[in-house]
Amino acid sequence: MAGYTEDELKEDLKQQDYKFGFVSDIESDKIQKGLNEDVIRLISSKKEEPNWLLEYRLKAFQIWKEMTEPNWAHIKYKKPEFQDIAYYSAPKQTKKYESWDDVDPEMKETMKKLGISMEEQKRLTGTAVDFVMDSVSVATSFKDKLNELGIIFCSFSEAVKEHPKLVKKYLGTVVPATDNFYAALNSAVFSDGSFCYIPKGVRCPMELSTYFRINEGGTGQFERTLVIADESSYVSYLEGCTAPQRDENQLHAAIVELIALDEAEIKYSTVQNWYPGDKNGVGGIYNFVTKRGMCHTRSKISWTQVETGSAITWKYPSCVLRGDYSIGEFYSVAVTNNYQQADTGSKMIHLGKGTKSTIISKGISSGKSHNSYRGLVQINKRAKNARNFTQCDSLLMTDTCGAHTFPYIECKNSSAQIEHEATTSKIGEDQLFYCQQRGLSEEKAIGLIVNGYCKEVLDKMPMEFAVEARKLLTLSLENSVG
Amino acid sequence: MLSIKNLHAKIEDKEILKGLNLEVKPGEVHAIMGPNGSGKSTLSSVIAGHEDYEITEGEIIYQGKLINEEAVEDRAREGIFLAFQYPIEIPGVSNINFLRAALNEIRQSKGEKDISAKEFMQRVRDKSKLVDLDQSLASRSVNEGFSGGEKKRNEIFQMAMLEPTLAILDETDSGLDIDALKVVAKGVNALKTKDNSTIVITHYQRLLDYIVPDFVHVLFDGKIVKSGDKSLALELEEKGYDWIKEINVPSL
């Protein structure tokens, strides 16, 4: 019963448009547009990287050049012009931040507008926050407390310098550069991101959180997140994303790699609210992201996502259930409105014995948008007694949108049990009438019904995040009834 | 309170109400009876403001105001409550959040402040006792997985929470056993005041043993063909609806 209040909702309902569309006036260090080996060397040297990482990048670049952009997804868009993107943009900083007080006031203002004032976050929720603006991690809070437990939570660049062994050991092991076109691109040009390591047997006492923000125009954002949960450890990780309103389409091609060693558990929650473009489909972020987790014996990875932003979303957070009795979960709400297009879902690759996976996907389409679920459940030969349950539901708000379901179910073991269910339907008119008869306005009734429809997924989110997600859902669907 | 004059209404080109008249004063209980297909549920939907029904002629005047064109939620905020014949299930939305949202919207429309959490919970406790509604049902999703009896009791519970001026009970007795029926009736009677009115729509006389009406109307073929006191209900029970068909005369 706690959580979202009617007041908050009401306040938000007044705001009609994308509310994170401001541009912060922060000086940035941006290199010229285009991509070639020299640019990669430049990025690497700006970041003072060791040679092995430069080699990794150059190899990835070679692989990328050989690849073609995938076109199997149910999306239509103008392919990005890869030579017209600046591959590095960092807020200009003269010195390293020693403490929160050193952070540029304009930057602090930006965070405040995003609702992630660090002080407040610290005080209220005890969440450690890493803030990544454009491509660079600018502030990480709560470091000391985490240090005591041996937890490493820092920017990716810092991890490369301070913990090169760990980075070298795990980088690219879950998502190799060869995986796909955008993964190869990211591997070549990634600029920063978050790194997290939880030592053996440690239960991370607070939620770790990263906020991603694209601020500069004409840039792409290519961040990289690597989370390693050592044996029997636990971590809950949150990720939030926003970007300013621009007429151009900006490319976001990130990689998230999760590694859950034996008996570890990782919970990864995302609220994605990249700028979706305007009502006529102009501008917006191209969100082409590769997220994958590797599950070792008896470990568990669960992905929870609420996707309301981006002009185009192409992402399939996945689990490779390599260890016996490991568990993979995917809970997703994807909302599309106006001209947004989303092709999203999950892949569950069952390799180990007794592995289990659950996929719950809720798609809501409105306006002239297209929303597709694409999922793969693969039971391999060795995966004895594997179980999967998949449910994907689509809700249609207008007669001009589309909702599509493309599940792939591949089974090579006779002891597997796989269940897949999908439904597509219109928002219930009888439900609307019932709510309205009790005095609720149409907008409010829709908000209520949609939130109820997504409850299974929202319930999986940490409380504070769920509140934000609920508000976003209501906001994204304003004026959407056909 | 409510004054319906020469009401004609249709759904998808099929005329269902064909000149219905009804006058309900504050504090009164009216029972509307009639055979299946006579237009009973249409009448309740039309009063509540269901958009599938089109009023082609006549007027519905509620508290001195013509409400023919008013939106369903506005009517609800002004105190019209419909207990549904088939209460709707809304997965994932808890009964309690639903009610709090509804209650606050109604209060806001009257310029009142939102109810405090404490006061709200107190009211939930008090009112759920009224209909013997298990507290746990209050936190479950709206009507989802409720038994038939629980759904009907939940309707009366909502009515108790929202304190309407005009309550319409649409076949609230259907599908209830006698014990459940008594519980529902007890709830309805407890909510009765000299200022609010109730319209009980039913097919059977037995509910009227527990909710005693001041007036009984017989609806047939979209019109009220006979009105009387509660003895009319008994007469109907005895003679059956065929009797009405026989006495059906153009005007009364």
Place this chain on the structure above:
Amino acid sequence: MNKLQNFRKNFNPTSIPLRKEMLTLSEEILKKNDFPTTKNEKWKYTRLGKLSRLSLEKSKDTSTIKKSSEKISEEAITIEIINGFVNTISDLPKGLIIKSLKDCSKKELAFLGENIHLENEVFHCLNSLYIQDGIYIEIEKDTKLKEEIHIVYNNLSINTFNPTRLYINSKSFSEANIVELFKSDGAENSFVNPVNEAVIHENAKLSITKIQNEEGNNFHIGSDTIYQKKDSFFKCNTITLKGQFIRNNIYVNINGTNCETHLNGAYLMDGKQHVDNQTKIDHFTPNCESHELYKGILDEKATAIFNGKVIVHPDAQKINAFQSNANVLISDDANVNSKPELEIYADDVKCSHGSTTGQLDENAIYYLRSRGISKRKAQAIVSQAFIKDVFSHIDSESSLSYIFKTLEKQHNWEFLD
């Protein structure tokens, strides 16, 4: 020269006077393409490598050979087709026209290919260009056929390509029940390619039951393209009892309101058999319903694919579409790939699909065994229970008893009811 061009070199274009445009377009498409690979989404799980490497001859005219194949029923109107050539057609009742394409008028032949896609359909093109014979069936207006039409395709040849064509013209208010039996007595390394087209006019009803019971090491790639007009009814049951390599494509275009469509399928495969069922239902018009039910049992090293697609196009409101695929795997080496897809562009619809993969109910088998039934028989009984609801959609009694007889022979099943 790519594999497709190499495959083509032994065949001459058809001598039947089909529509020129269809033939020219087929030739053009074939020239530009090769056999599809697993990169092609429609062929993701079925490899054509073996087929494409075969060096096949065209089959010789068999219409004069007197060879009587096994019949399903003596009472039905029976057509026998051997190696792609029409062999015999039994006497016809009033209101029914059945003839070899060789005997068709130009007007009748002009119907062929009207609704069939050639682009991206190499096997439609091969069929159109190289058929040597086929059948035209017309059920005249208001004719409600009491007798079933049975078409027995028998493939006897070795190393040949046997394309056949069937055109069904279901005129308004007509009703027909067609059974197709596919056999291959003694054939080896042959490729049968039956392409069916049907137009179901207003208020007409058409049911097709396909029984595939093909011996030997042969390839079967077939397709049905159905065009439904308003108020029409179509049902297709595809029962695959045996076949080394079977691919069934069913495309249904629903172009009128108030239509009903049922696609059902059952497959019982073992050995190294491979069956690939592809269905696509396009709802272009409002107020229609479609139902799909495919069930299969896979033993040994068998593989099954189900790819069902339902597309509800813009403005096709009030569509109810249901799709269900259930599989039972008996052996650890059996494979199943299931891909039920929905593409919805209208909002007032009710669509759902489900797919399950699992085992036979162990508790049920245990219970039966505890009553003294052998394990094998118990498995057979539980398998029957699993697959029976597909059989219940078959209206033809004689087909049902043929299916039961075959299953008894092939799997030692005993039918209890």
